[in-house]
Amino acid sequence: MKFAMLMLVSSLFLVSCSSHRPITATSNKVGNVKGESCSRNILFLIPLTNNESIYHAAKDGGITEISTVDRETFVSIIYNSFCTVVHGNK
16 A cells, blocks of 8 residues: 555656647748747746747747747646747748
8 A cells, every 4th residue: 555655646746748839820931940938947936947938039049030939838746847939030
C-alpha cells in the first residue's frame, strides 16, 4: 500500500502537458524567420521571465513582416512556460 501511494504521489510531480495552437495569420507570405518570446514561472508563483508579447517575439527574430503567430504552452506542477512564436520575414 505504501508503494502504491508513493508511486501515485511521485507521478503527480512527473506529469506534464504541452500544447501548440495557432492564434492568427496574416495575408503575408509565410516566412522562414522565427522569433519567440516566453513567460516562465515556478509553481505559478515565482516568475523567471514575464514577456510573451507578439512585439517582443518579432523583435527576437528581427521580423518586420509577420505572417503567423502561434502559442506554445508547457505546464507541469513545478515548471510552466507560455510562449508566443512569430514567423515572418525580415
